[in-house]
Amino acid sequence: MRVVIIGAGIIGVTTAHALLDAGCTVTLVDPGGIAAGASQGNAGWIAHVDILPLASPKAWRNLPRWLMDPLGPLAIRPYYLPKLAPWLLRFLWASRPQTLAAGTTALAALNGQALRAWETRLARLGLSHHLRPRGFLTVWDDPSVTSAMAALAQLQHRHAIPAQVLDRAGVIELEPALASGSVAGGLWYPTGAHVSDPADLTRAIGDAALARGARLVQAGADLLSAGADWSAVTLNTGEILPADRVILAAGAWSKRLAAQVAMPCRWIPSAAIM
Numbered sequence: 001m002r003v004v005i006i007g008a009g010i011i012g013v014t015t016a017h018a019l020l021d022a023g024c025t026v027t028l029v030d031p032g033g034i035a036a037g038a039s040q041g042n043a044g045w046i047a048h049v050d051i052l053p054l055a056s057p058k059a060w061r062n063l064p065r066w067l068m069d070p071l072g073p074l075a076i077r078p079y080y081l082p083k084l085a086p087w088l089l090r091f092l093w094a095s096r097p098q099t100l101a102a103g104t105t106a107l108a109a110l111n112g113q114a115l116r117a118w119e120t121r122l123a124r125l126g127l128s129h130h131l132r133p134r135g136f137l138t139v140w141d142d143p144s145v146t147s148a149m150a151a152l153a154q155l156q157h158r159h160a161i162p163a164q165v166l167d168r169a170g171v172i173e174l175e176p177a178l179a180s181g182s183v184a185g186g187l188w189y190p191t192g193a194h195v196s197d198p199a200d201l202t203r204a205i206g207d208a209a210l211a212r213g214a215r216l217v218q219a220g221a222d223l224l225s226a227g228a229d230w231s232a233v234t235l236n237t238g239e240i241l242p243a244d245r246v247i248l249a250a251g252a253w254s255k256r257l258a259a260q261v262a263m264p265c266r267w268i269p270s271a272a273i274m
Ligand SMILES: Cc1cc2nc3c(=O)[nH]c(=O)nc-3n(C[C@H](O)[C@H](O)[C@H](O)COP(=O)(O)OP(=O)(O)OC[C@H]3O[C@@H](n4cnc5c(N)ncnc54)[C@H](O)[C@@H]3O)c2cc1C
Pocket: 006, 007, 008, 009, 010, 011, 012, 029, 030, 031, 032, 033, 034, 035, 036, 037, 038, 039, 040, 041, 042, 043, 044, 045, 046, 047, 219, 220, 221, 222, 249, 250, 251, 252, 253
């Protein structure tokens, strides 16, 4: 089967390996080459302990404070509010307790596979040295936060994620450099892991796919066309790539291309394709 993958970020290059495993002929298409987008500059954290959906009553409680804080994590331009309103309403609807619980279970099932999937793929490619399994420590300086963090640890335990609540002394024992600060407590994830450099890693995985026979075309996908049993990608160079399947892995740029095909898209969790 000939498969064209649009986008050579971490999703595109790991998908390429899964398809090569299955014996497909793989073409990666990306105007910027490998790791030109978000995959070159993220925090490199393997998010397998991250099981809480963003849409939650906590987000709504914090919203006014975040919006007032120029350095806060959220800023909304007033003129954009009318356009954003339908999305915000859906976000509010998704924050109901029953939806939140279902979202947590779904995220735990998805992200729970991430570390094992990374370990397996990197070991197969001889790239395990990119993974740093050193644990993960999150700390807070407001003692009133401790009970909420203990509740989070309990929730994570229920989803088989080891998480240990530490008092100030426990945090400093683990990380003496924090002794001079006002740290009140911490959550220690012994199975936490990160990657040394996301750009290096994505390029190494991409190069390994090319070494296994995948092709990289350095051009942008402009047009997707699809019939019942065929598809084609027209590039901005005018070249047309015929394909049996097209995988859209263009990250934040996917929406425009996805809108061109009337067929329903199948979203595949990234951990499932490693
Ligand atoms: C600040 C920040 C920190 C983050 N930290 C973490 C973290 O610690 N852990 C974690 O798991 N995630 C983190 N993320 C999220 C993570 O970076 C992304 O989920 C991931 O990189 C997305 O990979 P991708 O392959 O889908 O997209 P990208 O890496 O963005 O790749 C998309 C590719 O598509 C290409 N493209 C665009 N348009 C076209 C076109 N028309 N034709 C062909 N190609 C096209 C682009 O050039 C790009 O190379 C972070 C994100 C940000 C922004």
